[in-house]
Amino acid sequence: MTIKAYATQSATTPLAPFEIERRAVGPHDVQIDILFCGVCHSDLHQARNEWGNTQYPCVPGHEIVGRVTAVGDHVRKFAVGDVAAVGCMVDSCQHCPACDEGLEQYCENGFTLTYNGNMAGQGENTLGGYSQRIVVTEGFVLKVSHSEDQLAAVAPLLCAGITTYSPLKHWGAGPGKKIGIVGIGGLGHMGVKLAKMLGAHVVAFTTSPGKKEAALALGADEVVVSKNEDEMAAHANSFDMILDTVAASHNLDAFVALLHRDGTLVLVGAPEHPHPSPQVFGLMMGRKSIAGSAIGSIAETQEMLDLCARHNVVSDVEMIGIQDIETAYDRLARGDVRYRFVIDNQTLAA
Structure with missing residues (x-):
C-alpha cells in the first residue's frame, strides 16, 4: 500500500513529503494507523547522518502510538480498534541467547531498527513513524x-x-536508593519521573540554574547545578546510581566522585563525539562502575507502559504538525523544547 510520509534524501536536504510502500498484512502482522509520533534526538542525528550510518531515503520516527486497523490471521493479542504502540525495534533474530532471554535489544545478530534498519534478507532500510501507517509483527x-x-x-x-x-530497573532504583539523573531534557525528564515513580530519592543534575524549578516540578527531591563545585561536593560518595542522559561529550569524573562504594554511573545519552576517558583511580577507590544501557526489551517496555498508566505518568510534550519538523529539529539542536516534540500524524494528510 502507498502512504504519505516525510523523508530526507541526504544529510543536507530537509525532510519533505514522500510516498512510501508498506507491506501487506501477513499472518503475524499488526497494521497501525499512526496517531502520534515523538521526535527523538536520534531522529535528528540519523536524518543528518551525524553517526555516519544513515541509509536514504530516511523516514525517522520510533515513538509511535496509533490505532490497529488490521491484524493477521494468527494474531492473538490485538484486535482492530485497539490502541497500540511501536518503539525502537520491529524485529530481532529470535534465536540467539539474548533473544531467548527476552532481551531483544541485545540481539547478538542485531535487532531491526524501526527506521534506518535493514529488512531481513532484502537489503532495504526500514521506514519509521513520520508516516501515516506502519505494519509490524505482533511480537514487537x-x-x-x-x-x-x-x-x-x-x-x-x-x-x-x-x-x-x-537501567533504573536493572540497577535497582526504588525505596531507600539515592538516584541521580544528569540532564533535564527528553530522556532526563522521564528519568526523573520514572525514578520517582519507582520510589527512589531523586536528585536532578543540570548545568543551568534556571532549570531548578522545572526539575523540582517534574518530581526531583533535590536539584544540583553541576557547574557549582560546592553543590557537587555536598553529594560526594552518596549515590547508589547516576543515570547520565546527556547526548554531548563531557567529563564523567565529576559524577564518578559522587557514587557510593559499588555505585554505578550508567550512560544512556549518545554523544556525537566520545567522552574524555575517565580517571582509573576514581573507579578503583570505591569499586565503582561506568556502564551503558540500550533501550529495553519488549517485555520491559510493556511493563513500563502499564506502570505509567497506573501511576498516570506521561511525557511533557509540545505538539507540532509534520510541516514544522525542520523548525523542531533546529530547536531540538538548541535544546529549546520542554521536553519532547510530538507530531500529530493527522497533519500528514494536509
Missing part, C-alpha cells in the same frame, strides 16, 4: 492502556521512557 507491538487524551504524551515513552526505565 505494545498495548497502550492510558486514556485517549494522553496518547500524544504516551508516544515518547516508547524511547525516552524505556531508555531510562530499563
